[in-house]
Amino acid sequence: MRIMGQTISVRRHKKYQEYKDSGVGWLGQIPAHWELRRLRHLALINPSPTVARTLSTLSPSLDVSFIPMDAVGEWGGLNLELTKPLEDALVSGYTYFCNGDVLVAKITPCFENGKGALAVDLVNGIGFGSTELHVIRPGSQLHPAFLTYLTFSKPFRVLGQLEMKGAAGQQRVPEDFIKDFVVPLPPLSEQQAIAAFLDRETAKIDALVAKKERLIELLQEKRNALISQAVTKGLDLNVPMKDSGVDWLGEVPAHWDIVPLFTVARERNVPNIGCQEMNVLSLSYGRIVRRDISENFGLLPESFETYQIVDTGNIVLRLTDLQNDKRSLRVGLVQERGIITSAYVTLEVITRVSPKFLFFLLHAYDVSKVFYNMGAGVRQTLKYDDLKRLPVLIPSQEEQQAIAAFLDRETAKIDALISKIREGIERLKEYRTALISAAVTGKIDVRHEVDPSCYD
Known part of the structure; x- marks a missing residue:
């Protein structure tokens, strides 16, 4: 019927x-x-x-x-x-x-x-x-x-x-x-x-x-814990550890460096003057996705000149309204050239760290509510200047690649299971x-x- x-x-x-x-x-x-x-x-x-x-x-x-x-x-x-x-x-x-x-x-x-x-x-x-x-x-x-x-x-x-x-x-x-x-x-x-x-x-x-939604929550918690463990403790649990000197990081592998964010990534803000690009992107639950503007979902600007151009490998952070909407994921890795709202902070890696590893690290900071703690008092928005001294962990390039490959593989399994449950x-x-x-x-x-x- x-x-x-x-x-x-x-x-x-x-x-x-x-x-x-x-x-x-x-x-x-x-x-x-x-x-x-x-x-x-x-x-x-x-x-x-x-x-x-x-x-x-x-x-x-x-x-x-x-x-x-x-x-x-x-x-x-x-x-x-x-x-x-x-x-x-x-x-x-x-x-x-x-x-x-x-x-x-x-x-x-x-x-x-x-x-x-x-x-x-x-x-x-x-x-x-x-x-x-x-x-x-x-x-x-x-x-x-x-x-x-x-x-x-x-x-x-x-x-x-x-x-x-x-x-x-x-x-x-x-x-x-x-x-x-x-x-x-x-x-x-x-x-x-x-x-x-x-x-x-x-x-x-x-x-x-409700049972299925609870199972998704548990899988997402497992996913977040997996990422946090890998990017802050490494894949080898037997390596010597040291005190990071940062309360919310705790101990980290002794051979990893700890540097401020501005030494490895700079802010990127390239205005879309003359509407050079029209591939509109959006940050949706931790992923940068294409946006179909013909659907008229949500508010659109009068002109996309107000948007910023982003390239593959850039990292986008939504750091507005930090006291609200705490469940949404605020960090995304750009997979293709396009434009995105200038209300977001965009990072461009300049040295020592791979975009994929830095994305996973900032994702771990995000789900641990690090950004909320930085927005003290009534502040609800952060800018790059507020982030530039954020401590960044630096394993060797080889180890970064191994961690990123491990997380790509394991999170894909969890994501596939979550997708099946959502269906x-x-x-x-x-x-x-x-x-x-x-x-x-x-x-x-x-x-x-x-x-x-x-x-x-």
């Missing part, structure tokens, strides 16, 4: 006994006893705080939940750590919602990434959040959990993306799309049964995904979405796969 490009096996799930043509192209046939209703007739879309009479009776100092966009999970879940006084939330113009409302991110790429959730357990039952959220308040004919899964379905997300309006990078799903969305509507008890089934099955899938995660996520889509559009009958008491 295919649902808007997704395939789901129905071997273990029954179909309904009788179907009828919905008259809606993307929906096809629906169970004969289901109805079709536009969402505007089943729910209140983006309710104003002024319609909530109870708000005016509450103390202005009452705490309520505050949900910025980064507190909204992908495919469900809210981080409820933040609160605000009711009065502050009201005067600031944030989006209002309460327990039982369904939240849907309206802006790209949050909408496409599935950001949205059912609001539950809000502080004092009330929440305010990002203005980039649509709020759907289900009426008496619509079960909140069923509606939530409907907003997670493939048709809702694909059709919503097609209706987006606005400039590139700032496109939003319009309110009219939400209002006019055609809801395949089963009886309320059946909605509850479908939601209960999906709660159970998606919980199983999410648990598998498995993507398949699970695709199955999750397909299962939700099949259940909420009536392509499978799950009523008897849950405890009948849950939908009496």
